[in-house]
Amino acid sequence: MSFIEVKNVRKTYRVSKRGxxxxxxxxxxxxxxxxxxxxxxxxxxxxxxxEMVGFIGPNGAGKSTTxxxxxxxxxxxxGEIICSGxxxxxxxxxxxxRIGVVFGQKSQLQWDLPVKDSFELLKxxxxxxxxxxxxxxDRFIEMLDMAGFIEQxxxxxxxxxxxxxxxxxxxxxxxxxVFFDEPTIGVDVMGKEAIRSFIRELNKEDDVTMIxxxxxxxxxxxxxxxxxxxxDGSKVFDGTLxxxxxxxxxxxxxxxxxxxxxxxxxxxGVETVDTDSRHKSFIFGREIHINDVMAExxxxxxxxxxNISEADIESVIRKIYSxxxxx
Amino acid sequence: MxxxxxxxxxxxxxxxxxxxxxLMSILSTLLQFFIFYExxxxxxxxxxxxxxxxxxxxxTNFVLSLGLGSVFSPDDYFLPNRIADGSISTELLRPVxxxxxxxxxxxxxxxxxxxxxxxxxxxxxxxxxxxSAPAGAWELIMFVISALLGFGVLFxxxxxxxxxxxxxxxxxxITTIKNVFINVLSGSMIPLWFMPDxxxxxxxxxxxxxxxxxxxxxxxxxxxxxxxxxKCMIQLIWTLGIYAVGNILWKKGQRRLAxxxx
Numbered sequence: 004m005s006f007i008e009v010k011n012v013r014k015t016y017r018v019s020k021r022g023x024x025x026x027x028x029x030x031x032x033x034x035x036x037x038x039x040x041x042x043x044x045x046x047x048x049x050x051x052x053x054e055m056v057g058f059i060g061p062n063g064a065g066k067s068t069t070x071x072x073x074x075x076x077x078x079x080x081x082g083e084i085i086c087s088g089x090x091x092x093x094x095x096x097x098x099x100x101r102i103g104v105v106f107g108q109k110s111q112l113q114w115d116l117p118v119k120d121s122f123e124l125l126k127x128x129x130x131x132x133x134x135x136x137x138x139x140x141d142r143f144i145e146m147l148d149m150a151g152f153i154e155q156x157x158x159x160x161x162x163x164x165x166x167x168x169x170x171x172x173x174x175x176x177x178x179x180x181v182f183f184d185e186p187t188i189g190v191d192v193m194g195k196e197a198i199r200s201f202i203r204e205l206n207k208e209d210d211v212t213m214i215x216x217x218x219x220x221x222x223x224x225x226x227x228x229x230x231x232x233x234x235d236g237s238k239v240f241d242g243t244l245x246x247x248x249x250x251x252x253x254x255x256x257x258x259x260x261x262x263x264x265x266x267x268x269x270x271x272g273v274e275t276v277d278t279d280s281r282h283k284s285f286i287f288g289r290e291i292h293i294n295d296v297m298a299e300x301x302x303x304x305x306x307x308x309x310n311i312s313e314a315d316i317e318s319v320i321r322k323i324y325s326x327x328x329x330x
Numbered sequence: 331m332x333x334x335x336x337x338x339x340x341x342x343x344x345x346x347x348x349x350x351x352x353l354m355s356i357l358s359t360l361l362q363f364f365i366f367y368e369x370x371x372x373x374x375x376x377x378x379x380x381x382x383x384x385x386x387x388x389x390t391n392f393v394l395s396l397g398l399g400s401v402f403s404p405d406d407y408f409l410p411n412r413i414a415d416g417s418i419s420t421e422l423l424r425p426v427x428x429x430x431x432x433x434x435x436x437x438x439x440x441x442x443x444x445x446x447x448x449x450x451x452x453x454x455x456x457x458x459x460x461x462s463a464p465a466g467a468w469e470l471i472m473f474v475i476s477a478l479l480g481f482g483v484l485f486x487x488x489x490x491x492x493x494x495x496x497x498x499x500x501x502x503x504i505t506t507i508k509n510v511f512i513n514v515l516s517g518s519m520i521p522l523w524f525m526p527d528x529x530x531x532x533x534x535x536x537x538x539x540x541x542x543x544x545x546x547x548x549x550x551x552x553x554x555x556x557x558x559x560x561k562c563m564i565q566l567i568w569t570l571g572i573y574a575v576g577n578i579l580w581k582k583g584q585r586r587l588a589x590x591x592x
Binding site: 016017071074075076077078092095096097099100102104106109111113115116120123124127128129130156 | 332333335336337340343344347348415416417419420422423424425426587588589590
């Protein structure tokens with residue numbers, strides 16, 4: 004049995020539906036109407052200990068609902084969830100002490116206290132032994148470069164600093180599973196990099212199982228081994244990033260700069276885009292081997308520079324969201 | 331246990347972060363007190379007593395009930411704010427009881443107010459007006475116990491009203507109504523001695539008289555030992571009874587949250 008086991012989970016919300024404008028409001032006041040919204044439709048998956056999994060999907064796809072069920076604050080309507088031997092929503096109190104959650108949109112730190120005091124409070128809440136606390140504290144301060152603002156009240160921190168403090172806060176009690184809900188939202192490039200490398204290192208050092216949701220594909224590419232794409236309440240893909248690229252027929256591109264003005268002959272299966280008389284791009288799918296294209300070009304023309312680019316994951320995702328290429 | 335202590339300590343320390351606000355709130359309590367004091371002094375117009383109640387007793391009532399009122403200020407929006415902004419779900423991700431935490435934070439706040447608000451207000455009031463000393467040592471001890479129980483009643487009312495926010499989300503209006511009832515019927519605005527008998531006996535059937543008026547009566551030595559014990563029992567019953575109702579709502583609300591989402 005896997006560390007995290009999710010079987011045929013469903014969740015339907017009842018949302019109030021109301022007509023527009025003042026008449027709609029009055030009607031709703033007397034006869035509220037509701038409609039059902041299926042947030043999660045029959046999702047199953049399993050995750051092993053120490054895995055890093057990225058959940059991606061458009062807004063409203065059911066990612067957060069899934070995370071909430073995994074963290075025990077939401078009951079599924081049907082189906083089964085077992086995380087590290089516990090049913091999260093039934094044994095919530097004993098379960099939540101063993102997990103950590105980071106919500107990028109909401110801080111869990113105490114607004115008017117210094118970061119350090121918030122950490123001390125968390126130490127008491129999770130009854131973290133002194134030795135563990137000390138070890139994690141020193142390690143996190145260094146890894147996340149927090150020494151400069153640890154004594155400052157949270158309300159005076161920049162967003163990037165706050166996020167780093169929030170992430171450290173969620174991990175102080177050495178949780179077995181950590182959920183990150185958009186951990187890099189609104190953070191600048193350097194900050195994002197610091198957060199990602201921290202997450203990677205901790206995953207390796209402590210063998211923590213980590214589950215992400217994000218809209219930033221860079222987060223996924225730089226941290227996760229495995230991606231799960233959820234769209235409209237269902238799982239549409241589950242596998243490695245390479246598998247994702249392969250499966251959705253990602254295109255590759257060769258940007259070529261020729262020594263002199265060149266007119267190229269068409270190559271079968273390859274699309275040629277002329278930038279100007281010396282620069283051309285060749286775009287082709289997985290079925291064509293990159294060596295063949297290169298060999299043909301090298302043989303026929305004199306080339307100054309060649310650059311291969313892998314289709315970025317975002318264009319792959321865009322394709323899936325818009326419903327193209329669903330295999 | 332240490333987690334709750336930490337929560338209490340956090341609130342205590344958090345309060346001291348806003349010094350100006352705190353000074354102003356002492357000033358506002360004092361202002362309120364002096365306004366009431368002057369009104370009643372004028373109403374008494376030099377008379378020794380009205381309906382058998384001396385101005386001194388009235389003054390004592392105001393000092394104590396306004397003073398206790400400044401200590402007993404449960405955060406009426408502790409839960410509603412967290413429900414409105416959705417952070418209640420993150421709160422439930424902590425391995426501590428939310429209710430325990432609510433009590434701990436309110437206690438931390440009350441302790442802060444006791445030291446930095448009640449004592450200054452009491453000192454100023456004692457120096458400027460003639461308020462009575464406690465009727466005796468026994469009365470003083472019982473006053474402290476009864477004041478704690480009064481806080482219990484007030485807290486459980488606030489707790490129960492807050493729980494309705496699971497369904498109503500915005501409970502500003504109910505909270506305001508609740509506070510009007512407390513202000514008028516607890517004797518902190520109009521001492522209950524001056525209420526017409528019929529209204530007085532009706533008020534005695536509500537929990538409101540238990541909040542400030544019972545401790546004040548004990549302090550002034552107006553109750554016999556037996557009545558003191560009975561009144562304290564009534565306070566305890568109100569506290570537990572109202573809390574029990576709130577607790578049922580809490581269980582249902584939590585269930586709703588887990589089914590319906592934040």
